[in-house]
Amino acid sequence: MTSTTALYASLTHWDGKNGLPRFENVRDEDFAGAFDAALGAHDAEIDAIAQAGEDPSFANTITALEIAGDELSRVSALFWNKAGAHTNAAIQALEREIAPKMSRHYSRISMNEALFRRIDSLWEQRETLGLSGEELRVLERHWKGFVRSGAKLPKDSQERLAAINEELAGLGAKFGQNVLADEKSWKLVLSTEEELAGVPDFLRDAMKGAAREHGDDGAYAITLSRSIIEPFLTFSERRDLREQAFKAWVSRGANGGETDNRDTVKRTLELRDEKAKLLGYANFAAYKLDNTMAKTPEAVNDLLKRVWTKAVERAGEEEAELAALMREEGSNHDVMPWDWRHYAEKLRAIKFNFSEAELKPYLQLDKILEACFEVAHRLFGIRALEVTDVIAYHPDVRTFEIQDGNGKIVAVFLADFFARPSKRSGAWMSSFQSQHKLRLKSGREGELPIIYNVCNFAKPSQGKPALLSLDDARTLFHEFGHALHGMLSNVTYPSVSGTGVSRDFVELPSQLYEHWLTVPQILETYALHYETGEPMPKALLDKVLAAQTFNAGFNTVEYTSSALVDMAFHTRGVVEDPMAVQSDVLASLGMPKSMVMRHATPHFQHIFSGDGYSAGYYSYMWSEVLDADAFEAFEETGNPFNPDVARRLRDNVYSVGGSVDAEETYKAFRGKMPSPDAMMRKRGLV
Numbered sequence: 001m002t003s004t005t006a007l008y009a010s011l012t013h014w015d016g017k018n019g020l021p022r023f024e025n026v027r028d029e030d031f032a033g034a035f036d037a038a039l040g041a042h043d044a045e046i047d048a049i050a051q052a053g054e055d056p057s058f059a060n061t062i063t064a065l066e067i068a069g070d071e072l073s074r075v076s077a078l079f080w081n082k083a084g085a086h087t088n089a090a091i092q093a094l095e096r097e098i099a100p101k102m103s104r105h106y107s108r109i110s111m112n113e114a115l116f117r118r119i120d121s122l123w124e125q126r127e128t129l130g131l132s133g134e135e136l137r138v139l140e141r142h143w144k145g146f147v148r149s150g151a152k153l154p155k156d157s158q159e160r161l162a163a164i165n166e167e168l169a170g171l172g173a174k175f176g177q178n179v180l181a182d183e184k185s186w187k188l189v190l191s192t193e194e195e196l197a198g199v200p201d202f203l204r205d206a207m208k209g210a211a212r213e214h215g216d217d218g219a220y221a222i223t224l225s226r227s228i229i230e231p232f233l234t235f236s237e238r239r240d241l242r243e244q245a246f247k248a249w250v251s252r253g254a255n256g257g258e259t260d261n262r263d264t265v266k267r268t269l270e271l272r273d274e275k276a277k278l279l280g281y282a283n284f285a286a287y288k289l290d291n292t293m294a295k296t297p298e299a300v301n302d303l304l305k306r307v308w309t310k311a312v313e314r315a316g317e318e319e320a321e322l323a324a325l326m327r328e329e330g331s332n333h334d335v336m337p338w339d340w341r342h343y344a345e346k347l348r349a350i351k352f353n354f355s356e357a358e359l360k361p362y363l364q365l366d367k368i369l370e371a372c373f374e375v376a377h378r379l380f381g382i383r384a385l386e387v388t389d390v391i392a393y394h395p396d397v398r399t400f401e402i403q404d405g406n407g408k409i410v411a412v413f414l415a416d417f418f419a420r421p422s423k424r425s426g427a428w429m430s431s432f433q434s435q436h437k438l439r440l441k442s443g444r445e446g447e448l449p450i451i452y453n454v455c456n457f458a459k460p461s462q463g464k465p466a467l468l469s470l471d472d473a474r475t476l477f478h479e480f481g482h483a484l485h486g487m488l489s490n491v492t493y494p495s496v497s498g499t500g501v502s503r504d505f506v507e508l509p510s511q512l513y514e515h516w517l518t519v520p521q522i523l524e525t526y527a528l529h530y531e532t533g534e535p536m537p538k539a540l541l542d543k544v545l546a547a548q549t550f551n552a553g554f555n556t557v558e559y560t561s562s563a564l565v566d567m568a569f570h571t572r573g574v575v576e577d578p579m580a581v582q583s584d585v586l587a588s589l590g591m592p593k594s595m596v597m598r599h600a601t602p603h604f605q606h607i608f609s610g611d612g613y614s615a616g617y618y619s620y621m622w623s624e625v626l627d628a629d630a631f632e633a634f635e636e637t638g639n640p641f642n643p644d645v646a647r648r649l650r651d652n653v654y655s656v657g658g659s660v661d662a663e664e665t666y667k668a669f670r671g672k673m674p675s676p677d678a679m680m681r682k683r684g685l686v
């Protein structure tokens with residue numbers, strides 16, 4: 001322990017049970033100092049590696065990089081856990097300081113020329129170094145990371161790249177702010193019962209609250225926030241108001257003036273294309289996809305176009321059903337985009353008459369969690385044992401030891417299920433500590449994964465059981481699937497541990513796990529009424545499952561059209577007029593006039609507010625192809641817990657992290673590449 005970090009030992013040196021931090025000693029006021037000390041320690045380690053006297057070897061360069069920054073990872077893990085799951089004003093203020101500091105820290109490392117020279121020389125000699133498959137992957141990922149940030153470019157190109165990145169960051173921020181500004185500036189205030197026809201109570205309450213915020217006390221406001229506009233389009237009986245609101249909603253970012261995003265999009269695409277070409281790629285999509293499972297724009301477009309054909313067919317059938325319903329109501333106009341949600345909801349109510357309230361008594365949190373553990377036991381032979389002598393970061397957090405068949409502890413799992421004001425919304429998995437087998441400077445030999453799940457389920461009142469909606473239950477399985485990816489990890493190097501995989505592969509372990517929630521053996525045992533103990537009636541369950549494919553044509557067309565426009569933008573190079581490209585793509589697809597893209601270009605935040613999902617919006621569907629195809633491997637055997645398939649799944653998906661190429665490892669599990677057929681069956685498209 002260096003003397004500077006000794007001060008912050010409770011943050012950096014964890015000596016609680018099973019290697020957990022002693023959360024009770026973590027003090028918010030220590031974070032700022034601990035970050036500075038840990039950043040400094042990491043810088044010193046990086047310098048020592050880069051300036052080492054000996055010739056570069058895998059051990060003195062790559063292994064050294066892998067174990068460097070241990071203190072920084074620990075401080076960061078504790079801090080980002082708090083920032084997400086249990087924040088306060090002090091943590092929030094610090095967050096604004098830490099985020100840019102971290103980004104500067106890592107970009108400095110990626111610009112370290114001496115360090116890159118060592119990695120590059122190892123890469124050149126990779127065939128003769130006697131590396132294992134995992135080591136070769138780890139080396140490749142470090143090397144590619146540098147190359148993709150421009151390490152191989154001449155000075156002037158590096159400078160140009162830095163300027164491009166900076167301008168892109170600014171454009172991304174501006175894009176998001178413009179959408180937000182357009183969302184905020186539009187409202188439609190309603191006050192009469194005629195105007196509110198069809199609007200249910202929950203939505204009236206929300207609209208009343210929105211009106212109050214806008215200074216229209218006592219009235220009801222339609223705003224462009226998804227939680228108001230979507231239910232309004234669904235329930236309002238006033239076609240004229242639906243049309244007006246819909247048009248405002250889809251023109252966000254394209255209203256002219258200061259907040260218009262069309263020029264921002266054009267400039268963004270120009271710069272992305274220039275960046276890709278500087279780095280030696282044909283276009284930005286090729287650059288983005290290079291380190292994914294899909295690998296090429298062609299592979300992505302093939303999938304999307306195959307799905308498109310089926311989706312648009314199915315949407316046509318759905319439209320005919322809606323049109324018939326409209327005629328019954330006496331309206332003879334065509335189905336327009338502002339009609340779809342409204343009539344689809346009416347049709348849903350006719351076809352599947354059940355409510356969430358009927359399901360909830362059968363979905364007790366504790367029982368569904370048991371089901372989650374039972375599935376893991378049947379598939380992977382592990383057990384979860386709750387420990388009660390650990391104080392975590394909040395009294396609601398529960399801690400479990402995960403044991404293998406011999407009673408050996410293989411992971412620690414923390415579960416933080418209930419909503420509270422100090423927690424951000426949504427659900428996620430993260431880790432305090434990732435699994436690996438390296439010897440650390442502290443002398444520790446490898447590390448147990450310490451993984452946590454955070455959800456936002458409603459906390460029951462004292463003495464009542466927590467009841468979940470079906471969506472909540474799915475979320476629990478989904479996040480636990482991610483947790484298993486971390487907990488079953490069995491690799492040597494931390495950077496390829498658990499969820500350290502590409503964006504189009506990372507949702508496979510989680511989405512796949514959701515399938516076991518609705519396996520009959522599981523529901524019969526665990527979906528029990530909280531008062532009577534009776535299992536959920538089969539008729540109710542069947543209806544719930546059948547309703548899942550309702551409106552699938554519409555959902556798939558909305559999504560796939562957006563994904564195809566994203567791909568077009570990032571493969572066509574410099575485009576004169578992005579809106580013309582959008583129209584062109586939609587026209588060539590034969591986009592039905594009864595629907596629109598899920599995200600039109602001027603407010604397509606996934607791909608223009610930062611480049612997180614640019615040339616990447618497809619990856620949601622890619623993961624779905626994988627999970628449906630993977631679950632079919634079990635179904636084909638007639639046993640959802642088939643031990644041979646489960647063993648292959650563990651060996652090739654849940655335990656290997658990023659240590660093997662995604663395509664290779666998927667083929668090792670499945671014996672073939674995934675086909676989209678299972679996904680299309682699951683969606684009800686074929």
Ligand SMILES: [Zn+2]
Pocket residue numbers: 478482507510
């Ligand atoms: Zn997920």
